[in-house]
Amino acid sequence: MTAPGDLLQALFLRLKSDAPLSALLGGAGLLEQATDNAAFPYVTCGQTSAFDWNTGADNNDDQLITLHVWSKALGDAETLAIMDAIKARLTDAALVIGPRGHTRLSLEFTEARYDEDLLVHHGLLRFRALTQEDS
Secondary structure, rough: OOHHHHHHHHHHHHHHOEEEEEEEEOOOOOOOOOOOOOOOOOOEEEEEEOOOOOOOOOOOOEEEEEEEEOOOOOOHHHHHHHHHHHHHHHHOOOEEEEEOOOEEEEOOOEEEEEEOOOEEEEEEEEEEEEEEEEE
């Protein structure tokens, strides 16, 4: 079994090692949670769900992870560029989690919209992570 925290750590390490994404975010724009003084643009981790697709029971080997992109730039070009960089880095990525397992990521859903209440562009990317123990 893979703990959600272990998976998020591996995912963030993979994103942080991506130079084009770091350039788009200005270096420190990958946050587990947003702070009041976070500089835009930035990416946060949202809901993580672990379950068994067949039974609906909790199962950390099969997880959904949502990443949020936040931008105050004029227009949605910055949000879409960050989303594209994340997709390029994570879609079909294989992450090593722990000493005996690997996780394959697949993109399940994306959406970009303008939030009129917050006055920000908000991008969503949801990935499915399937972890299998090595034999």
